[in-house]
Amino acid sequence: MIRPAVTSLILAIIALVLIFLAGDRQRKIQPLASRPTLTVLCAAGLAPVMDELKTAFELEAGRRVRVAVDYKGSAQLVALQRVGKTGDLLIAADTHYHQHLVEDGLCNAPVEIARQHPCLIVQPQTIHPESWEDALISGKFRTSIPKSSQAAIGRLVASIVGNNQYRAITNQATVSRETVTQVASDVDQGVVDVGITWNTTAHQFPRTCTLDVPDWQAHRSSIGVSILSSTQDRQAAESFVKFVTGQSARAILKRHGYSSAQNDAVEAQP
Amino acid sequence: MIEMDNVSLKRGSFRLDKLSLCFGQPGIHLLIGETGVGKTSVVEAICGLQPVASGQVKLRGENVTGVSPAARSIGYLPQDVALFDHLSVRENLGFACAARKWSPASTRERVNSLSASLGISDLLQRFPEQLSGGQKHCVALGRALAFDPDIVCLDEPFAALDGATRDSMIQWFINYVDEHEVTVLAVTHQPQWLQAVAKTQLKLDNPVVSPGT
Amino acid sequence: MIRSSRYFVTVMGIMALIYVGLLLAMVWAHVALVSGNPQSAWSTLTRPEIQQAILLSLGTSLLSAVLSVWIGTAIAYLISRVRFPFRPLVDFLMDLPIFLPPLVVGVSLLILFRQTPLSRLDDLFGIAFQVPAIVLAQTIVGVAFVYRTMKATFDSMPVRQEELAQSLGCSWYSAFCKITLPQASPGLVTAAAIAWARSFGEFGPVLVFAGSIRGRTEVMPVSIYLELNSGNLDGAVMIALIMVVIAAIVLSVTRLTGGVQRGGVRR
Numbered sequence: 001m002i003r004p005a006v007t008s009l010i011l012a013i014i015a016l017v018l019i020f021l022a023g024d025r026q027r028k029i030q031p032l033a034s035r036p037t038l039t040v041l042c043a044a045g046l047a048p049v050m051d052e053l054k055t056a057f058e059l060e061a062g063r064r065v066r067v068a069v070d071y072k073g074s075a076q077l078v079a080l081q082r083v084g085k086t087g088d089l090l091i092a093a094d095t096h097y098h099q100h101l102v103e104d105g106l107c108n109a110p111v112e113i114a115r116q117h118p119c120l121i122v123q124p125q126t127i128h129p130e131s132w133e134d135a136l137i138s139g140k141f142r143t144s145i146p147k148s149s150q151a152a153i154g155r156l157v158a159s160i161v162g163n164n165q166y167r168a169i170t171n172q173a174t175v176s177r178e179t180v181t182q183v184a185s186d187v188d189q190g191v192v193d194v195g196i197t198w199n200t201t202a203h204q205f206p207r208t209c210t211l212d213v214p215d216w217q218a219h220r221s222s223i224g225v226s227i228l229s230s231t232q233d234r235q236a237a238e239s240f241v242k243f244v245t246g247q248s249a250r251a252i253l254k255r256h257g258y259s260s261a262q263n264d265a266v267e268a269q270p
Numbered sequence: 271m272i273e274m275d276n277v278s279l280k281r282g283s284f285r286l287d288k289l290s291l292c293f294g295q296p297g298i299h300l301l302i303g304e305t306g307v308g309k310t311s312v313v314e315a316i317c318g319l320q321p322v323a324s325g326q327v328k329l330r331g332e333n334v335t336g337v338s339p340a341a342r343s344i345g346y347l348p349q350d351v352a353l354f355d356h357l358s359v360r361e362n363l364g365f366a367c368a369a370r371k372w373s374p375a376s377t378r379e380r381v382n383s384l385s386a387s388l389g390i391s392d393l394l395q396r397f398p399e400q401l402s403g404g405q406k407h408c409v410a411l412g413r414a415l416a417f418d419p420d421i422v423c424l425d426e427p428f429a430a431l432d433g434a435t436r437d438s439m440i441q442w443f444i445n446y447v448d449e450h451e452v453t454v455l456a457v458t459h460q461p462q463w464l465q466a467v468a469k470t471q472l473k474l475d476n477p478v479v480s481p482g483t
Numbered sequence: 484m485i486r487s488s489r490y491f492v493t494v495m496g497i498m499a500l501i502y503v504g505l506l507l508a509m510v511w512a513h514v515a516l517v518s519g520n521p522q523s524a525w526s527t528l529t530r531p532e533i534q535q536a537i538l539l540s541l542g543t544s545l546l547s548a549v550l551s552v553w554i555g556t557a558i559a560y561l562i563s564r565v566r567f568p569f570r571p572l573v574d575f576l577m578d579l580p581i582f583l584p585p586l587v588v589g590v591s592l593l594i595l596f597r598q599t600p601l602s603r604l605d606d607l608f609g610i611a612f613q614v615p616a617i618v619l620a621q622t623i624v625g626v627a628f629v630y631r632t633m634k635a636t637f638d639s640m641p642v643r644q645e646e647l648a649q650s651l652g653c654s655w656y657s658a659f660c661k662i663t664l665p666q667a668s669p670g671l672v673t674a675a676a677i678a679w680a681r682s683f684g685e686f687g688p689v690l691v692f693a694g695s696i697r698g699r700t701e702v703m704p705v706s707i708y709l710e711l712n713s714g715n716l717d718g719a720v721m722i723a724l725i726m727v728v729i730a731a732i733v734l735s736v737t738r739l740t741g742g743v744q745r746g747g748v749r750r
Contacts, residue, residue, distance in 0.1 A: 004552075004664055004671065012549045018542030019614060022535045039612070039696070044712035051697070051713075070612065070694040071709055080691060083590070084597050086612060181712050188716070204714035319646045339650040346650045352643045356665045369652035369661075417652065 036233050037066040038240055041081065043093035044071040045181050046223070048204055049256040050091070056252060057243045065236050073179055074152060081106060081228070088231040089240055093180075094152035095224040102226070110224025113244045114258035116198040117220050118157050120211040121187045126194065132213055133161060136194070137168045144186035144195035145173040152221060153180055157196055160219050184208065203257030223258070272299075272316060272421060272455055277325035279311050286311060288325070295469055296420075296451040298444070302461045303474035309457035310349060312474065313423045316455065317346050329421060340369070345414035345422040345452075351406050351430075353398040359385075359409050360394040366417040380416060388412050388442065404435045411439070415446065424456040428463055436463065513724050520717050527718035528725075532698050533706055537725065540683060540703040543614065547621035548679035554622070555629025555674065560659070562630075563637035574634075580627040588623060589691030592616070596692075612694040617702060620688035625678035632677060636670030637663070676737045680730060 042050050047069075054067045072080070074092040078100055081090070090107055092098055098110040120132055129135040136143055148154030148166060158166035170176055174192050177183045181204075183195040188205045198221070202210040225244055227237045243249055250260050272293045279286040286308045293299040303309050314320040316327055318339035326335050334342055345366075353362050360381055367377040385391045388408055398406060407430055414422060427443075428436050444467050447454055456464055461471065517524040527533055562574055580588055596605045596616075605611050610619065640663065648658035664671070686704035693700040695709060703726050710719035 004668075008549045008552065011545055015542045015546035015549065018538050018545065020542075022539035022542060023614070044695075044709070047709060047713040068696045068699050070696045071712060072690065072695060080590075080593065083594050084611065086597070179712070181714060184714060185711065185716060188714070201714075317650050319650060338654070339646070340652045340654060342650070343652075344650060346647065348643065348647060350643065352641075352647050354644055354648070354662060354666075356668075365648070365661075366651035369648070369657065413651070 036064075036236050037068055038089060038233065038236055039087040040067060040069045040089045040091060040240070041077045041087045041228070042069050042071055042091045043074045043077065043223075045093055045179060045198070045201060046091060047071050049200075049253060049258065052252050052256075053244060053249055056248060057240060060243060060248070061239065065239070067240070085230045087228050088233065088237045090226045090228055091223065091244075092152075093223065094156075094221045096152065096155075098224055098226050101228075105229060107226040107228045110226045111241055111245055112222045112224045112260075113249070114223045114253045114260055115220040116200045116223065116258055117218075118153050118160075118196060118213075118216045119199045119202060120194055120213060121184050121197045121202040121205070122194045122209050122211050123187060123190065124207075124209050126209075128211075132194075132211070133165070137165075137172045139172055141194050142174040142192040143169070143172065144183045144192040145170050145176045146180055146183055146196055147176050147178060151177070151179060153196065153198060156219060156221055157216070160216055200257040220259075271328070271330055272453060273326075273328035273331075274312070274316070275326040275328065277315060277327060278323040279308065279315055279320065280323045281311060281320065284308060284311065289474075290325075291472055293453060293455060293470060296447075296453050297469040298447060298454045298456060298464055298467055300461050300464060300468045300471040301455060301457040301474055302459065302471060303457075305459055307474050309459075309474055310425055313346075313425050313455065313457055316342075317344050317423055318342050343417075343419050343421065345417070345419035347410050347414040347422070347424045347427060349425040349429075351410045353401075353406055353410055353413070355398050357397075358394065359390065359396050359398070359401070362398070362409055363394075363412050363416050365413060370417055372417075380418075384412050384416055387446075404431050407431060408439065411443070418450070420450075420452055422452050422454045424454065426458050426460075427456055429458070429460060440464070510724075510727060513720050513727070516720050517717065517724060523715075523717040524721040527710070527715070527721045532701060533718075533722065535698060536701045536703050536706045536722075537729075539614070539617075539701065540726075541729070543617045543621060543702060544679055544682040544685075547618050547625050547682035548675055550618070550622045551625030551629045551678035551682070552671065552675050555626040555678070556633045556671065558626070559630045559633035560637055560663070563634055564642065577627055577630045580624045581631070585624070585685070585687030586691060589620060589688035592620060592623070592688065592692040611692060612696065612700060614693075614700060616693035617689050617700055620692045621682035621685045624685060624688065625682050628677045628681055629674040632670055632674035633667070636667045636674075640666060672737055672740075676734055679733060679737075683726070683730060683733075 040050070040054070050069055050071075054069055058065065058067055070087065074094065074097045077090065077092060078097050081087070081101060082104065085106070090098060090101065091113070095110045095112065098107060101107040102109055129138075129140075135141060146154040148158045148170070154166070161169070175186065177186070180197040180201045184197045184201045184205050186192045187195045187208050199210055199212070202208060225241050227234065227241065231237045253260065272291075274289055274291045276288045276290055277286075278288055289312065291301075301309055301312065311320055315322050316329075318334070318337060322335060326333050328334065329342060329344070354365065357365065363381045363385060364377045367380055372380070381394070382391070385394055388411070390405065390408055390412070393401065393405060393409070398409070401409065407428070411427070414424075428440060431439060440463055446452070458464070461468075465471065558577065562570060562577075593611060595601055596611045608615065610616050644662050644666070645658045648662045649655060653661060684704060686708065689700070689702060690705060690708065695701060695705045697709070701709070703722055706722050707719045710716075710722065
């Protein structure tokens with residue numbers, strides 16, 4: 001016979017021990033639990049580079065500051081911030097996401113940290129047609145397209161090719177996705193032949209090929225960082241902004257395929 | 271002593287109005303009547319398992335109308351026997367003693383002597399689902415008597431038993447009642463088995479069943 | 484067996500075969516993918532934040548299951564045995580977390596703890612975006628499932644034995660403990676297993692209410708989400724496989740220790 005009261009008490013104690021162990025493990029990774037923690041709300045697509053930036057920042061700050069990153073889709077981050085009003089910094093996939101919060105006085109104007117541009121991501125063995133823009137609506141290829149309503153890239157590409165053309169591309173799509181990572185993953189898994197993503201997203205999937213469309217390259221989307229009005233430690237937040245816009249951060253970003261305003265200026269010179 | 275003073279009962283469409291009865295002496299008292307006249311409801315009202323709409327229930331001369339079933343100290347044998355399926359025969363028999371905080375030793379002793387007297391000592395380790403209908407009835411009777419109550423209510427006792435078993439159990443019960451001076455209220459629609467030894471006999475009829483649900 | 488009933492059994496068998504086959508194929512697909520790239524999958528496991536996520540997942544889901552069973556059973560018993568005004572309304576409300584999209588549960592909790600006077604509680608104890616938020620989000624949903632299971636169990640149990648126990652000398656409370664709970668133990672074990680499984684796999688409310696903060700509120704489903712977002716499919720699948728293994732172990736242990744399920748088997 002089971003004794004419910006005793007059993008549940010024992011289970012609850014085991015549970016608390018496990019939760020404690022998990023916390024303990026974390027303290028071992030970052031033995032600075034009592035130090036100020038900066039919570040960065042970050043676009044999920046930026047996770048690989050952000051993880052690296054976070055570690056580099058903590059090292060540079062002499063481990064005086066901890067960084068916790070909350071990854072979600074950019075639109076979701078913005079919507080939830082209106083309700084949640086917590087955290088110190090926001091890094092969305094595109095600076096126009098910040099604008100909504102700037103208007104509401106929930107964060108300051110974003111400072112650009114990197115740029116990316118839309119491109120096509122294809123499987124290596126794909127035979128290339130003459131014009132990709134036509135091919136995307138020909139129905140000859142299976143395509144994965146970001147939704148223009150949810151993903152920043154969708155809006156940008158729609159503004160380049162024209163809304164009607166983009167609607168045609170979306171209508172012809174095998175699947176339309178909320179995030180570029182899902183699109184890239186579709187191509188990576190061989191679910192589709194071609195997708196539209198950022199050049200930086202494609203960079204994360206070494207098994208795929210990146211294909212630049214000439215018209216698209218000039219249309220850069222900028223990623224920025226804002227200090228949220230909910231921050232408890234403006235000084236630490238400012239030091240983080242200074243770090244991610246600085247030299248060492250730029251090197252990390254470049255390694256992940258992100259370009260910067262400075263790089264663009266250099267490229268533009270003959 | 272079991273008394274009911276102008277008691278009215280309501281349960282769904284069933285109603286029983288202003289019933290008064292009194293069984294004073296120790297011994298067996300019968301409440302008889304056709305199926306559906308509310309015999310079970312009367313017993314449940316006495317045991318405190320059914321609320322009374324108005325009137326008073328008195329036990330041992332005290333008004334117990336609002337008192338919990340446990341505090342009424344009645345040995346109750348329901349019609350459907352209702353043994354506790356997850357408990358062994360021993361635990362079933364000792365249930366009331368344990369609930370009344372008897373010491374484990376005295377509970378054990380009581381269960382041993384009672385089961386020996388009932389002739390079910392060899393069944394103590396079994397579970398209700400391993401018993402025959404007659405054995406179940408026997409265990410349920412033992413369970414009702416285990417804590418030595420001075421008032422016992424039986425709902426359709428011995429009805430599920432066959433000839434020889436029934437006769438010997440009735441005989442055992444009559445002896446027990448005499449020996450322990452227990453006041454017994456038995457409700458039944460087959461009064462013939464107990465009629466000979468019953469002190470009083472009351473016929474319940476003319477129930478008020480309101481129309482509709 | 485009669486011929487017509489043979490068809491009956493065959494049709495049921497085919498349905499079972501298709502569904503179970505599909506489930507097995509899904510697990511197999513995971514294994515195939517992981518075994519295709521064992522190093523990358525294995526390296527996922529050695530990462531401290533993933534190990535932490537496993538511990539945190541186990542801890543929070545267990546705690547939530549215990550809380551859910553207590554709260555859900557209490558409410559189920561109340562609704563099943565006591566008549567009071569607005570009982571059907573409460574019964575309906577208890578289903579809310581089941582049919583609401585999980586994300587909505589998370590958003591509601593977030594609004595509740597950040598936009599209403601309750602936010603003072605949050606400021607004081609730190610609930611939102613912390614471990615308590617995980618447990619809260621899991622428990623809210625877990626209770627609803629325990630409630631459904633336990634209400635069905637209590638409804639199917641006659642009140643008779645409880646009444647009888649009371650008449651034999653128990654208070655209502657001790658009749659509940661000695662008679663009702665033991666007899667309901669198969670249902671209780673099922674309810675606990677469902678609550679645990681739900682909590683273990685809970686994602687939507689946790690993501691919204693507790694955040695997906697690496698090293699702080701990262702439970703295994705959140706890890707999968709983060710790995711997918713980093714394009715690390717191998718890692719995500721590896722974590723999913725571990726979840727399957729853990730769930731298999733926990734659920735079979737519950738089966739073995741739980742009350743014997745009585746049911747008729749037709750030969």
